[in-house]
Amino acid sequence: MIWEIDDGPRAVEGLDEHGRPDPAYAAALGLIRAPYGRRVMATIVELMIFAVLALPGTIVGTLTALRITGGEDPMRMLQAGELLWPIAAVVISQALVMIFTIVQLVLLGRKGVTVGKAMFGLRSINVRTLEQPRFWRGAVVRYLLMYASFLVPIIGPVLVIALSPLFDPERRGRGWPDMAAAMWLVDVRRGLNPYDTKRMRIARKTLTTPEHEEKAPLPSLATPVDRDAPAEYVPSGRLSGGVIGAHRMSVGTGASEAPAPAPAAPSPVSPLAATPAVPAFAPSVPVAPTEMVDAVPPPLSPGQLLDSFAVQPAPHTPPASPPNVEAPSAPTASPAPASPTAEQIPPPSASAVEDRPGIAVRAVVVLDDGERIDVRGATLFGRAPAPVAGEGAVQLIQVADDTRSVSKTHFAILPARRGVIVVDRGSTNGSSLVRGGVETPLAAGDPAALQAGDIVRFGDRTLSVERA
Template sequence: MIWEIDDAPKAVEGLDENGRPDPAYAAALGLRTAPFGRRVLATVLELALALLLALPGMLVLVPIALDAVSGALDLDALFARDDLVWLIVGVSVSQALITAYTIVQLVLHGRKGVTFGKGLVGIRSINVRTLERPGFWRGAVVRYLLIGATFLVPIIGPVLVIAFSPLMDSERRGRGWLDLAAATWFVDVRAGLNPYDVKRMRIARKQFRTALHEEVAPLPSLATPTELHAPAEYVPTARFSGGVLGAHRTTGSGPTGAAPAAAAPGGPLTAAPAPAPVPASAVVPTPAPTASPGAPGAAPVPATGMVTGTPFTPRADAAPVPPAVPPAPAEPAAPVEPGPASASAPPMPPVAEAAAAPAAAAISPVRAVLVLDSGERIEVRATTLIGRAPSPAAGEGAVQLARIDDETRSVSKTHLAIQIARRGAMAVDRASTNGSALVRDGVETMLLPGHPVELRTGDIVNFGDRSLRVEQL
């Protein structure tokens, strides 16, 4: 077995031509700069907690330090105190708490971009180039060492570096001198995208890379009304690659048998002019059928007529129509003499032939063959639902269910549908969480939820972290 190691450098998205982070890219993903007021509040909360943990040691060391400064410190009297052991315990506990608090802050900031104060106010720290965690050494250790160095110049250093330097950012992203040195950026996870939500971040990056097709306005219905004043309401019955089959449903009232409405180009539907009255000589009456003797009292069927249209008059500038070729006379069929069994058997009604059709269509042929990234094959014979726990919608009819094992739960319960079309198959995203994409000739196109896309042999459909390939149509 040969193992291939991809040692190529990882491509970093969101950098401009000079290799600097592009603020427009981060804004397109949905990342928002943390407000300055909340950043100050997070710092104040962290300092307050640190002072609270250091309080036992400060109660012991501050009086001793004041005596040492004033020259009134007596070491013999200090070591002769009865409570010296408790003083040492208080200082040791305070130092241990401060050390543990600092280590926890460093680890959380480097790996999760969050600290005690940032977690309370809803902001996170990320690397400004990769938009991922800032890192332990540069993003956390270097930053905290610089913060400690600012206190070497009391009051002025912390105020200038921590408070005022973020206000001088030319990109207006609130990045101060500490952020420039640590390559960090504070973002607001309440009003914007949380960069540590891996699933949402992956979807945002994919949507930015993929050019979505503009949804065109729906075309007017081609259904023919059956009444004069009825609106052309469209009722879909089936969808195929060549168009949509539909039935017209009337909602208004009008005279039965009136002329259908005609749609003027670019305008509303208008009623077509009524046809000219048909002369009585054009009506060819047909004899009324006689009632069967086995049904006494049956009402007689009224006579019906066949209306012939007016003769067609060609235009003056129309091309001459070639004469119609008379059809060849049909050869008379040979008479078939009924046998003794067929003469006595009653004729088979046409309903029996229609009832045999569903039985023949129960075993549908294979319309498409799909190969999953795990090597499993799916033979598509009807509408196939793919997901972790697929289930058909109400009124969807008979479907195939293809259950996908996905430990990362990137695949929705009913993620993707493969529908049968007249000339192949169609892929439809079922409003999944992570979305679906069609890869054809190296170009990836996102699937809009509910919009079918025709599949071709060799296409790859990505759904969540899984994928399938169209092997045969």
């Protein structure tokens, strides 16, 4: 037994409470009505094609009809073969017109486009579902009404085809044939193409799905991307190479230096002690000073090590002395040598100073609308870019996109050791790198080096690298 589950009628989005199409919903998706001028031009082009196809048969048929009405005998002309080529011209001409009409109907019913609409960037859709129109009601009915308007010469086509879109009460440019066929003409050059299934689905989902409020980001333990960015989490008393979040900072860039450890306070020693306190063992291998001031005390010299481990003779205990004789003072512990100061640390190189954000331009990029952007550090591109926790100071570039093909944070351009790199931030429509005419998709999170002349394609927008 086969069970059939009836899900009921498919819910149609974009209808008001009375079941009528809502123009505000279509406008929110990015659909734009067809301009009146281009719509008229598309109709004129199609009528001209019809006229060119029908012109040979019309001329030959008219001349033959004039000869017959002028006194020529049709039977004699037929026996003499003078009617064969006029009849053939009329039949071929009408066949071409019929074939062109059928092609127009099929294209309109399946793709919502005709020859004239394709030339001027127009598409026909069902006004309720915003999808392809129905073949019989959408294509056949519309063409029958347009042909019927030619029964009244000049006045009929002008009123039905040219002037009726101006009387649309919804101001959507729908003429009387469009209303009868439940169709709507949209502009795909300046607006969303309703036959682009992927972008249409994204637009519907973006419109119906509410956006969650962004919460304050939690502090991150990750190392900042920018080398000279302020460290957010640096544990004290640990080496920078083995701690997550420890960040190497250049001296002289305004970063605070770790204070040198204070010398240990001398502790009193009992006069009966045999030997003084032995200092803690320190490694004898010298450690080269780094750019980050570590909290490890400097090593002792070999002479200090031998002196610290040498056995001191026990002090001689004097006999009982009078009360006014002072007891021998305890040996004073020598203070620990101070850590190296900032003067002993070598200054940063000139290249490190020039590469700091805000000073040196790492790259110059140009958007497809002509906007030039100087990349000085980590730069995020998108409709509403926002850095994640731990990225530090970044440059945010907001890219205008009416079709919503660009994600909020689409991709990032980051400074590298030599030049800059581009990284896709998990965008919906993805990014690609065009170099030498070859387009390579960018995997989310994988960096790719940029060179001068490269083009980064993201959504419907592009970006060219002028200098890197």
